[in-house]
Amino acid sequence: MRSTVTGTIWRLPAILLPDGERRDLWVTPGGRLTDAAPRRGSGPAAVPAHGAAPGQALPGRFALPGLVDSHIHVTIRNGGPVGIPEAEETLRALPSTGVLLVRDAGSPGSVTLRLTPAPDRPRLIAAGRFLAPQGRMLAAYHDPVTPETLIPAALAEIAAGARWVKVTADWDRDQPLNWEPAVLRALVDAVHAAGARVAAHTQWAGVAAVVAAGIDSIEHGCSLDADTVATMAARGTAWTPTLTAFNKPFTPDLPVDVREFWEDIRANMREQLPRAVAAGVTILAGTDNDGSLLDEIRHLVGHGLTPTQALRAASTHARTYLGLPGFAAGELADVVTFDADPREDPEVLANPVAVVMRGVRIK
Numbered sequence: 590m591r592s593t594v595t596g597t598i599w600r601l602p603a604i605l606l607p608d609g610e611r612r613d614l615w616v617t618p619g620g621r622l623t624d625a626a627p628r629r630g631s632g633p634a635a636v637p638a639h640g641a642a643p644g645q646a647l648p649g650r651f652a653l654p655g656l657v658d659s660h661i662h663v664t665i666r667n668g669g670p671v672g673i674p675e676a677e678e679t680l681r682a683l684p685s686t687g688v689l690l691v692r693d694a695g696s697p698g699s700v701t702l703r704l705t706p707a708p709d710r711p712r713l714i715a716a717g718r719f720l721a722p723q724g725r726m727l728a729a730y731h732d733p734v735t736p737e738t739l740i741p742a743a744l745a746e747i748a749a750g751a752r753w754v755k756v757t758a759d760w761d762r763d764q765p766l767n768w769e770p771a772v773l774r775a776l777v778d779a780v781h782a783a784g785a786r787v788a789a790h791t792q793w794a795g796v797a798a799v800v801a802a803g804i805d806s807i808e809h810g811c812s813l814d815a816d817t818v819a820t821m822a823a824r825g826t827a828w829t830p831t832l833t834a835f836n837k838p839f840t841p842d843l844p845v846d847v848r849e850f851w852e853d854i855r856a857n858m859r860e861q862l863p864r865a866v867a868a869g870v871t872i873l874a875g876t877d878n879d880g881s882l883l884d885e886i887r888h889l890v891g892h893g894l895t896p897t898q899a900l901r902a903a904s905t906h907a908r909t910y911l912g913l914p915g916f917a918a919g920e921l922a923d924v925v926t927f928d929a930d931p932r933e934d935p936e937v938l939a940n941p942v943a944v945v946m947r948g949v950r951i952k
């Protein structure tokens with residue numbers, strides 16, 4: 590349902606998730622969050638009866654500041670690159686599910702950087718094109734770069750609007766890292782100097798060197814160990830485990846040794862994720878196109894996070910990390926409400942009651 594609600598003051602449910610904070614909060618007629626009771630005179634709903642709270646109650650008892658998919662590829666579908674119309678279609682499907690912010694973690698041909706904001710699509714933070722050497726990434730997804738062209742390519746993406754740079758740090762398990770650590774360090778310095786951040790695809794044991802190079806966000810990280818998790822906590826490195834990508838059902842014909850290998854990977858992530866949360870590492874929920882954000886939240890809980898911790902990874906912590914804190918007074922409102930408490934049962938997330946995106950109620 591698309592409502593025309595301009596001019597309405599919305600009063601949020603009292604219980605703000607994921608931490609259960611109780612605080613009065615409204616959405617002004619201009620769509621901004623405010624923690625001061627709006628003044629009367631902005632329409633009939635703004636004039637309260639004596640002693641009543643102003644504004645019209647947004648349906649639902651619990652509110653989240655919008656869900657965040659921190660690792661999606663909107664220009665990839667069914668394993669192949671797609672264009673702007675398909676990317677827009679993917680984005681348009683998200684707000685009704687409560688996903689109001691996405692970080693695109695790599696795009697064939699930088700197509701995401703050509704997407705323009707639209708009122709029916711979530712906020713998009715894009716990484717531009719995949720940066721990987723020849724043979725160290727799916728061929729259809731990238732134009733290879735070399736150690737000499739890596740930084741100029743990254744800076745070109747930033748100049749074209751990328752706020753993140755996506756580098757493929759490793760690929761096949763038996764190969765060394767795609768880049769010398771000094772090259773990764775130089776990339777991080779150059780990208781930071783240009784005002785952006787670096788996310789690195791890494792699955793294998795070289796992840797320690799990737800973290801030490803100062804990468805901002807580890808994508809997948811399925812071979813992380815305790816020492817490297819401790820380093821991430823000390824450095825402020827985030828981790829997007831993309832568990833949906835690692836928990837697809839095994840096919841019956843999968844060789845036993847391959848199956849055991851991936852079972853070990855899953856077991857390692859079940860060990861490292863609670864350790865990372867306890868150490869203060871920012872965990873980001875990301876689907877990697879392999880399921881819904883609710884799927885990823887289910888997996889985070891299945892890998893040892895509490896529902897509240899998983900909700901933080903999919904909302905407040907992700908928003909803060911990406912620079913759009915939730916429920917911040919003065920900001921255009923992103924709000925999703927529920928009738929029941931998703932900390933008690935994350936399945937509640939499947940049925941948002943109301944959605945306000947950038948100040949406009951869309952559901």
Ligand SMILES: [Zn+2]
Nearest residue numbers: 660662694877
């Ligand atoms: Zn990915």
